[in-house]
Amino acid sequence: MQTRFSGWRIAAFAIVVLGLTGPGQTIGVSVFIDHFADDLELSKNAIAGGYAIGTLTGSLMMPSVGSWVDRYGVRRSMTMIAVLFSLALVAMSGVQGIISLTAGFVFIRMLGQGSLSLVGIVSVSLWFEQKRGLALGVVLTASSALMAAVPVALTFTIGEFGWRQAWLFAAATVAMIVIPIAWFGMIDRPSAVGQHVDGITPNNDSADIAMWGVDRSTAMGTRAFWILAGSTAIGSMLVTGVNFHQISLLGESGFSQTNAAIMFLPQVLGTAFGSPLSGFVLDRVGSRYAPAVGLTLLSLTLLLAGSVSSTPAVIGYACVLGFYSGVSRTISSALVPGWFGTKHIGSIHGAMTFMGVLASAAGPIALALTESATGSFRTAALVWCGVPLLGAAVATRNRLPTFNEEPVIATS
DSSP: OOOSOOHHHHHHHHHHHHHTTGGGSHHHHGGGHHHHHHHTTOOHHHHHHHHHHHHHHHHTTHHHHHHHHHHHOHHHHHHHHHHHHHHHHHHHTTOOSHHHHHHHHHHHIIIIIIIIHHHHHHHHHTTOSTTHHHHHHHHHHHHHHHHHHHHHHHHHHHHHHOHHHHHHHHHHHHHHHHHHIIIIIOOSOGGGGTOOGGGOOOOGGGTTGGGOBOOHHHHTTSHHHHHHHHHHHHHHHHHHHHHHTHHHHHHTTTOOHHHHHHTTTHHHHHHHHHHHHHHHHHHHTOSTTHHHHHHHHHHHHHHHHTTOOSHHHHHHHHHHHHHHHHHHHHHHHHHHHHHHBSTTHHHHHHHHHHHHHHHHHHHHHHHHHHHHHHSOHHHHHHHHTHHHHHHHHHHTTOOOOOOSSSOOSOOO
């Protein structure tokens, strides 16, 4: 039995794990797009199509992965996922054409963006309740900062050693850091070491609150689930689209590939404000209208993406994009356990992640097709900025769910 609360140590490990999902995230893949196009003689539309297929196919496993986490625990699940993710990154170094590239996308999206992100978020959610918004805000802020360094590190490695070697570098990094953290550092739940959620010993009336939760089918029967899932899906689709095409999008404003990649870094500043601020608000104000607020902010982000051109304005856009990303990730991560409990958090998060990843598959191809029709990615961003506003209007009709087993903690 451990006496010192381990929740913040778990949160620190989760920061590293989530940050190192970067090679499987869009911001990591984006720096390889031009190299895929040149060396494999593929069009960017073909690459975007392969990415969409890979993301879509990978997303199909998310509900099963979530249930697996519930059944086998965070420690074993994260270890196996990290091993497989490392192998998938090695495989990416050997792609030769659109078929092998698409297959590689399936596995790095399923294992990195989907599975490893899911288990990382769950690992933190299980240790906090009253401070869940704060904890997730801190974790998502710090992990986003680490993740923002991934495209810069990969761009440098590509320039020095080549793009195939960059994938091997990413694989070695995940294997040497994430696997040991998962096996030696993670703890499945506070009760596994005689501790309690938030580090506070509960009274007899609330001793089992940390294990309360409705199952996935019950959660999916509520309006709140679908509003949260819809807002997550819209955000995943459009943010994935602009990040995937960021090199080309900012290239239209005169930015070189290196400078466009560096523009991922200002996103960290925005996330540094967005994640903890939204966590603070969720903990103290309420969550009912959080999805609507997030979607409104996304619309503003796309408006900026399609209108800025000067360097200061582009930096401002990157900060706003980061701010939205921080807000959105904190909302989706905190509201699932806040609204539906933690007993079946893996399977519910898995369903939510499936929908988000499924939508993100459409993002790059949607932006690419809109660019083909309008002539520029800047115009494409403006075309899509109305979609989040429509979603926000629907989200204002949200109602917090309540269940017979336990009232939802979040109020107002």
